[in-house]
Structures are given as structure tokens and as C-alpha cells.
Amino acid sequence: MTTKRRLPMIRIWAVWISALFLVALPTMAQASLDIMAVTPDTFEQGTTTTLTITGTGFVEGTTVDVSGIGTVADTFVDANTLTINLPVSITTGTYDITVNNPTPATATLNNAFTITAPAPTSAPTLEPLSISGSEPNQITNGRVNTLSVLGTGFTASTVARVVGFGVLETTVLHSGALNATIPETIPAGEYAIEVSDAAGRKATSPDKLLVVAPPLPTSEPPTLPTPVEVTTQPALSIVNFSASPNSITPGQSTRLTFVVQNRGNQVARAIAVSLASEGQFVVANGQASITIPDLLPGATFNASMTVTATQDIAGGPASIPLQLDYTDNTGNTYSNTGELSVTILATAYQSQLVIDAYTVEPSPAKPGDPLIVRMTLSNRGTAMAGQVTLSVTAEEALLLPDGRGDTFVVGDMAPGEQIAVQMPLVVSSSAEDGSQVQPLVIRYYQDGEAKEVNTGITVEIALVEQSEPLLLLTSYETDLDVLKPGSRFTLDINLQNVGTAMANATIVTFGTIQSSGGTGGDGATGDSQTSTTPSTTFAPLSTAGVHYIGDIAAEGSIDLSQDFIVAGNVTSGIYSLPITLQYDLPDGTNKQESINLSLVVIAPPRLRINPPNPLPEAVNMGEPVTVSLNIANMGQTTVDLEKATISTNNGEIMEGETVQLEPLKADDDTALNVTIMPMEEGPLDVEIAIDYLNGLGQLETIKLTYASEVMAPPPPPDEPQMPTEPEPEPEPEIDWFGRIVMALLGLGS
Incomplete structure (x- = not known):
């Protein structure tokens, strides 16, 4: 018989108490669930979609409910922080938030946040609608032509119309230009061009459009083109659009209205328009795509979609890519992309x-x-x-x-x-x-x-039917930075054939060529005579200024050098150097073109400065020296003198360091005086800088340098010795008393 062993009662109680402690431990460690705040708590509709919830007791797996919306996407950050994403379609009003923990536990914050209606935006002021011109002014019917209209105030709804024919397919490039397609079926005649928009505004071009019929075919039978296989398929595109509003801020929505047209030759079926993913816009109100009914060839359908700009979109024009998906009768699928645009208003301090x-x-x-x-x-x-x-x-x-x-x-x-x-x-x-x-x-x-x-x-x-050469002077330079009267210089030029054919037998002449007799100009024939007139300012040296170049291939170039001398009697200015180009066209006719170089000549002033050296060969240290100059204008024009600045390496300028000068008329003169105190023995250099304006108004400087030698002053002469006068002998002292006694006695004086 097996005897059952009983556990002591104290051990049973210990095990039971330990189990209760282990079960209650998580509950004791976890803080109570509570919501303290939601940020932001007030904001405009469409300006934010992310809120931050702060509180206590949040755990992994916590869910958040918004009154009237239901459960929203949330992110657990830590035990005191949650973030939630609100749907873009949320409307204005005041909302409660409830947080649910899986323990379970629930906490609610009434009136957690408020969404207000966005401030009304004033309608943009439209620029006046006007047309400054349209082109081309003449076209040939029987083929599709493009009409360009220039003006102001063009918007996305602006369309062009040929008065008496109809509205054209229009593409607005920007507020000042649009292109319109003129079909080949337009009859011959003269038409007026008009533009209009959805606001009811109209403007008429000052230019008329002349449509002419194509020339009659010649008797020679035309060469028939090789037949090509015609592809049958639908082709959808967006031909016009508008945005309301057309200027938005980041996070704001706009309603797009556009026209979808089937430009193919087969019906388009199962048409869906959606917002492409590569843009910086998202669909609003949960509208992922829109469905369009089947479109026959040439048919159109007006559609609309509301999109919202992302918060990080940059200011300025922004593209909104729309994707068109559709099928044909046999089930083949097609996809096209069209781009609409709006203007993003910059919210930061920036240029645009x-x-x-x-x-x-x-x-x-x-x-x-x-x-x-x-x-x-x-x-x-x-x-x-x-x-x-x-x-x-x-x-x-x-x-x-x-x-x-x-x-x-x-x-x-x-x-x-x-x-x-x-x-x-x-x-x-x-x-x-x-x-x-x-x-x-x-x-x-x-x-x-x-x-x-x-x-x-x-x-x-323009359509160019015949290839021709075209020579352009692409660059030129001289070997001297400044050209003066009498200067000899070398001119280097580069000629480039930017045409589409070779320039044959090219001749470059530095000068003007005039033809007499024959036809002259392009295609000169007959008994024509030519004469060359060189420049009166720049005379060619070493050659007569005529260079035979030969053939220059299309897109080819040549370098050419010519020595010149500037005429000695020219004044300051910008002078033209004519160059004549002669070459043969592919059809054998001769073409002559004239181009002009601009060269700057600066004539220095004719000033006579006397004396040549106003300093003596030697001066004494510590004794002031005066430098005196006479400046005379020997030319025929006024010299705009500005100022004179004097400096020295061994002395102090006591007077006249900077002297303001006046314009010096022809045959007039002025004086310049400066006093210098030499300081030490040795060389003395004095520099005088005279500033003046040349004939082109540019500041230039004439620098004059004079030299002398500072000597020690001679010692003072010895003072002369004055002769010493002999001291006078003292006169004997007179005994007056004795003389009086002797006089009384009669013994003498």
C-alpha cells in the first residue's frame, strides 16, 4: 500500500502567492492609459494630415479612433507618443480621439482637434488679353500648318480662331504665346485671327492670314510614293485643360478640367484616367481614377479630377502627369501620358x-x-x-x-x-x-x-529646299591690347561656314568692293567691273588686303591674319573695318557679302610738359625743394584732366601732394607746383601721376619720374675775429684840496 505524502501547508501557500505575484507583475509595471494632448490641435483643411498624440500607457498594437471617421493609421513611437495620419478627405469640424490598448484599456480625449475651413483666396487678376502679332502671314493649303500668336493674357482656356473658318486646336505655351494647328482643309482666301477664353474675353490680331492654293502640277508625272501600311488603332490625348485655382500653395487642392480626344482611327474602349505616380501630387477625396465612356475616332469627352500638391513641392510651374489607359476592339491595351500644369506659390523667401x-x-x-x-x-x-x-x-x-x-x-x-x-x-x-x-x-x-x-x-x-553656304565671322582679335594712331598691329579672324553647302573659290578682301555693269550682287554676270575701297582708318600692310582662301566645306572654318597700321590723324573712337566675302554657290553663281569689324582706337592727349627735369642734379638735405611743371595742351581738343598725385621715396611732401586739375582746352596750359623736403642723403625720386579721361571716357594715367641726389648741407663758415681795442690808461686822480691851498698861497694852479 502506497502512502501519499502531503506537502506542508506553508509550502502550498508560498507557491500560490508566487503565482499571483507573477500574474500581477505586468499590470503593476504598466502605467495607466491616458491622453494628454494632440498637436496640432487646430489647423486649416488640407494643410496637414499627420497629428502627434502625447500621453501615458501606450503600447505596441495600440489603435486610434477618430470620431466620425473610425480607425485611422497610427504609428507607435514610445509609451508616451503616437502619430496618426488623417485621410485627405476629412472635412471641417471638431473631433474626439480614442486610444485603445490591447490589454484592454481605453482612453478618450474630447474635442481633441479642430479643422477649420481654409481662408478664401481672392481670384487672380487676369492680365489684359491682347495680340501683338501672328505668324506666318501666308500659308499654302493642302497641308497642316502651325500658327503662332503672340500677345498678353493667354490662359489655359484661350483658343485661337480663324474668322470665317473655325476654332483651331490650340496649345498655350505661356501667357504671352500660343500655337494653333491649321488643318489642310482651310480654303484659300484672306482671314482674320482671333483669340478668346472662357472668361468671354476676345482679341483680334493686327496681322491677316493669307491662304493660297498650291501651285498646279507640271506636265511631268509625279513620282508616286511607295505605299505604306496604315496602322489602325485608337490614340488618346489631352487637347485642352484648365485648373481652378491655377495657383496653389503646397498642400492645397485644385480641380483640373480637361478634354480627352481620340485622334486615332479606331474606337477607344475601357478608358481610365489616373494620376501618374512620378509627380508631386496626390488624388483628393479618394478619387484614384476616373472612367470615360468609349470614344469614336475624333470624339472628345470633358473630364475633371481634383488633386492635392504635396507639402514638399517646390514653388513655380509644376507639372501634373495624367495617365490614359484604354483598349481597342480586339482587346489590345494602350497607355499614353499627358501633362497638365499649375503654379505653386512660393511660401518661402525666394526668387522666382x-x-x-x-x-x-x-x-x-x-x-x-x-x-x-x-x-x-x-x-x-x-x-x-x-x-x-x-x-x-x-x-x-x-x-x-x-x-x-x-x-x-x-x-x-x-x-x-x-x-x-x-x-x-x-x-x-x-x-x-x-x-x-x-x-x-x-x-x-x-x-x-x-x-x-x-x-x-x-x-x-522654315523649310529650306536648297542647301547654301553661309560664312560668318565667329571671332577676331588683335595682338595689341590698345590701338593708337600710328600703331602697327596684326588682326586674326576666324570664318566659319555655318551653311549646308560648300563655299567655293572663297576670296576675303579687307575693304569694300563695289561692282559696276552686269547684274552685280549675287549671281554677277556680264561685263561687270569691280573696285576695292580700303578702310581710311586701317591700312593693310605687306599685302593689298586680298586673300584667296579656296573652298570652305559646310561646318568648316578657316583662320586668317592680316597686318595693319592705324592712320595717324584719327581721334579716339570705335571704327569699322569692312571685310568683303566672295564665294561661289553650288549652282555656280557668285555671292558677295560685307561684314564689319569694330575696333577701338584711343588717341593719347598731346601734352607738352616743361621743363624736362624740374629737379636740380643735387639738393641739400633738410632744405625745401620746389618742383614746378607747366602742362600745355598742344592738341585740337580739350583734355579732361582729373588730378595729379605726387609721391617720393626720400622726403616729405610739404605742399601739393594731391592737386585737383581742370579740363585743359586746346592751346591752353596750366601750372603744377609741389614742395618737397629731402630727408636723408642718397637718391631722390619724385613720381608725378596725372589722371585724365581719354576720348572714350576711360580713366588713364600719365606717370612722370624725376631723379636727383640729396647731399649733406655744407658746414657754416667761421665767424671773423674782431680787433681788440687797447684798454685806456686811467687818468691820474686830481688833488683838488692841494690845488686850492696852493692857489690861495699864489703858488700856481
């Missing part, structure tokens, strides 16, 4: 440089031809933009520098300031015809930090 308007002359421009781009650059920011420059960029640029560089200095721009910029450029010989984009870079400094803005302009390139 934009191109307000621009024109290109001529337009359309031919490849290889020079053109001028005139634009208005504006600082729409709130900070000063320093050292602003505008550069033509791109590895294969459409526009090339004309020899003066591809960067144009604008200067400093204050907030709200507008500056007109003019850029002379040359169209690349490889430019393709049609509307082409030239990238530009605006560089500047804000508070010492370098910044840049990438932008661009659209240039219309």
Missing part, C-alpha cells in the same frame, strides 16, 4: 525667375541664318536674384552663338522687376523645319547660393 513673353525675328527662321530673340524676364518671387544670366543650352542646340558667346548677362533683379533681354543668335544649319524647342537655363544667386531654372522657347524653322 520666369520668361513672361518673347518674340523671334525673323519667324520662321532659316537654318544657318541669324536671328534675334527678344524676351521679357521677370522676378515673380519675394527675394533679390543676383548676377542673373541667360544661357542657350543643349548638346545639339537649335540656336548657336553668333560669336559673342552663348551666355547673356542680365544683372541683379529685384522682386517684381522686369528686364528686356535681346539675344542675337544663329540657327543651326542642321535645324529641322517646323516648331522646334530651344532649352534655356536661367542662372542666378540667392543669398550667395547658386540656383538655376530650366526653361525653353519655341522657334519656327
Whole structure:
């Protein structure tokens, strides 16, 4: 029989008490659940989506409920901190927050935060709608043409119309320019150009549009093109859009209204428009995408979507990428992307440089031809933009520098300031015809930090049917920094053929060539005679100034040097040196062009300064020396003297260290006096610097140096010895008493 052993009662109680302690330990260690505050507790709708909850007793797995919303996404930071993300669609009002721990435990903070309605924004003031011009002024029907309209006040809703024909498909480039597509079906005739917008504003171009029919075909039968296979498929694109409001701040929403058009030749089905992921916008109100009904070829559909800018978006123009997904009749899928844009208002103190308007002359421009781009650059920011420059960029640029560089200095721009910029450029010989984009870079400094803005302009390139050479002077320099009357110098030039054909039998003449008889000019034939007139300012040396170069290939260049002498009688100024270029075109005709170099000549003043050396060969130490000069104007024009500055290496200038001078008329003179006290034995050098303005208003200096020797002063002469006079002998003392006694006695005197 097995006897059961009983545990002592004290051990049973000990085990039971230990178990109770272990079960109660976590509860005793954990602080009570409580909500102390929510930050921020008041904010405008759409300005923030993240809140921070502070309190006690938070643990991993804690959930947060917002009254009227339900459970929201939260992040456990520590036992005293939680963060929650509010949905973008949350409306205005006051909300309670409840925190639920898995223990379980619950804590609620009533009226935890309040969302207020955003402050109303005033409607932007529209710039007046106007048209300064339209181009081209003549087109040929039967093919699609592009119309460019320049003016002010263009918005996203602005469209162009050919009066008497209809509204055109319009692309607004910016507030000062738009492009419109003229279909090939437009009848021949003269039309007026008009623009209008959704605000009911209208403006008419001062330029008329002349549409002409294509020339009749020749009797020679045309060569038929090789038949190509026509692809049948839908093609969706966004042809117009507007944003309300069109200027927003980071975190603010805007409603996009746009038109989707099927430009293909097959019906588009299962169409969905969504916000592409690569932008800095998110959909608002949970609207992930919108569905559009099937579109027949050529059909359109008006759609809208509300998006919200992210908090970290940068100020300025911002692109909103929209993705178009659709299928065709057979189930093949297609995807296109269209970009809309709004302006993000800068909330920080910063510069914002934009191109307000621009024109290109001529337009359309031919490849290889020079053109001028005139634009208005504006600082729409709130900070000063320093050292602003505008550069033509791109590895294969459409526009090339004309020899003066591809960067144009604008200067400093204050907030709200507008500056007109003019850029002379040359169209690349490889430019393709049609509307082409030239990238530009605006560089500047804000508070010492370098910044840049990438932008661009659209240039219309004309269709060039025949290749021609075009010689341009791309650079030139002289071996002397300053040209003076009588100077001999060497001029180095670089010529470049920016055309599309070889320049044959090229001749460069330093001077002007005039033709008489024949036809003259381009394609000169017959009994023409030519005469060369050299420059009257710069005479060629060693040669007659005529150089035979030979053939210059397209995009090729040559370097050429010529020695000259400047005429001795010229005054200060900027002088032209004419250069005549003669070369043969591919069709055998001769072309002659004249170009002019600008060279600066500075004539020094004709001053006579006497005496040649106003210092004696030797002066005594410690004895003042006066230097006197007479300055006479021997020329025929006034010399603008400014001041004279005197310095010395061994002495003190007692009077006349700096002397203000007056303009010196022709045949007039002036005096200059200065007093110097030599200090030590040895060489004495005196330098006199005379400042004057040359003929171009530039400050120049004439330096004169005079030398002498400081000697010790001679010792003083000995004083002469005066003769010593002999001391007089003392007269004997007279005894008057004795004489009186003797006189009384009759004994003598």
C-alpha cells in the first residue's frame, strides 16, 4: 500500500502567492492609459494630415479612433507618443480621439482637434488679353500648318480662331504665346485671327492670314510614293485643360478640367484616367481614377479630377502627369501620358525667375541664318536674384552663338522687376523645319547660393529646299591690347561656314568692293567691273588686303591674319573695318557679302610738359625743394584732366601732394607746383601721376619720374675775429684840496 505524502501547508501557500505575484507583475509595471494632448490641435483643411498624440500607457498594437471617421493609421513611437495620419478627405469640424490598448484599456480625449475651413483666396487678376502679332502671314493649303500668336493674357482656356473658318486646336505655351494647328482643309482666301477664353474675353490680331492654293502640277508625272501600311488603332490625348485655382500653395487642392480626344482611327474602349505616380501630387477625396465612356475616332469627352500638391513641392510651374489607359476592339491595351500644369506659390523667401513673353525675328527662321530673340524676364518671387544670366543650352542646340558667346548677362533683379533681354543668335544649319524647342537655363544667386531654372522657347524653322553656304565671322582679335594712331598691329579672324553647302573659290578682301555693269550682287554676270575701297582708318600692310582662301566645306572654318597700321590723324573712337566675302554657290553663281569689324582706337592727349627735369642734379638735405611743371595742351581738343598725385621715396611732401586739375582746352596750359623736403642723403625720386579721361571716357594715367641726389648741407663758415681795442690808461686822480691851498698861497694852479 502506497502512502501519499502531503506537502506542508506553508509550502502550498508560498507557491500560490508566487503565482499571483507573477500574474500581477505586468499590470503593476504598466502605467495607466491616458491622453494628454494632440498637436496640432487646430489647423486649416488640407494643410496637414499627420497629428502627434502625447500621453501615458501606450503600447505596441495600440489603435486610434477618430470620431466620425473610425480607425485611422497610427504609428507607435514610445509609451508616451503616437502619430496618426488623417485621410485627405476629412472635412471641417471638431473631433474626439480614442486610444485603445490591447490589454484592454481605453482612453478618450474630447474635442481633441479642430479643422477649420481654409481662408478664401481672392481670384487672380487676369492680365489684359491682347495680340501683338501672328505668324506666318501666308500659308499654302493642302497641308497642316502651325500658327503662332503672340500677345498678353493667354490662359489655359484661350483658343485661337480663324474668322470665317473655325476654332483651331490650340496649345498655350505661356501667357504671352500660343500655337494653333491649321488643318489642310482651310480654303484659300484672306482671314482674320482671333483669340478668346472662357472668361468671354476676345482679341483680334493686327496681322491677316493669307491662304493660297498650291501651285498646279507640271506636265511631268509625279513620282508616286511607295505605299505604306496604315496602322489602325485608337490614340488618346489631352487637347485642352484648365485648373481652378491655377495657383496653389503646397498642400492645397485644385480641380483640373480637361478634354480627352481620340485622334486615332479606331474606337477607344475601357478608358481610365489616373494620376501618374512620378509627380508631386496626390488624388483628393479618394478619387484614384476616373472612367470615360468609349470614344469614336475624333470624339472628345470633358473630364475633371481634383488633386492635392504635396507639402514638399517646390514653388513655380509644376507639372501634373495624367495617365490614359484604354483598349481597342480586339482587346489590345494602350497607355499614353499627358501633362497638365499649375503654379505653386512660393511660401518661402525666394526668387522666382520666369520668361513672361518673347518674340523671334525673323519667324520662321532659316537654318544657318541669324536671328534675334527678344524676351521679357521677370522676378515673380519675394527675394533679390543676383548676377542673373541667360544661357542657350543643349548638346545639339537649335540656336548657336553668333560669336559673342552663348551666355547673356542680365544683372541683379529685384522682386517684381522686369528686364528686356535681346539675344542675337544663329540657327543651326542642321535645324529641322517646323516648331522646334530651344532649352534655356536661367542662372542666378540667392543669398550667395547658386540656383538655376530650366526653361525653353519655341522657334519656327522654315523649310529650306536648297542647301547654301553661309560664312560668318565667329571671332577676331588683335595682338595689341590698345590701338593708337600710328600703331602697327596684326588682326586674326576666324570664318566659319555655318551653311549646308560648300563655299567655293572663297576670296576675303579687307575693304569694300563695289561692282559696276552686269547684274552685280549675287549671281554677277556680264561685263561687270569691280573696285576695292580700303578702310581710311586701317591700312593693310605687306599685302593689298586680298586673300584667296579656296573652298570652305559646310561646318568648316578657316583662320586668317592680316597686318595693319592705324592712320595717324584719327581721334579716339570705335571704327569699322569692312571685310568683303566672295564665294561661289553650288549652282555656280557668285555671292558677295560685307561684314564689319569694330575696333577701338584711343588717341593719347598731346601734352607738352616743361621743363624736362624740374629737379636740380643735387639738393641739400633738410632744405625745401620746389618742383614746378607747366602742362600745355598742344592738341585740337580739350583734355579732361582729373588730378595729379605726387609721391617720393626720400622726403616729405610739404605742399601739393594731391592737386585737383581742370579740363585743359586746346592751346591752353596750366601750372603744377609741389614742395618737397629731402630727408636723408642718397637718391631722390619724385613720381608725378596725372589722371585724365581719354576720348572714350576711360580713366588713364600719365606717370612722370624725376631723379636727383640729396647731399649733406655744407658746414657754416667761421665767424671773423674782431680787433681788440687797447684798454685806456686811467687818468691820474686830481688833488683838488692841494690845488686850492696852493692857489690861495699864489703858488700856481
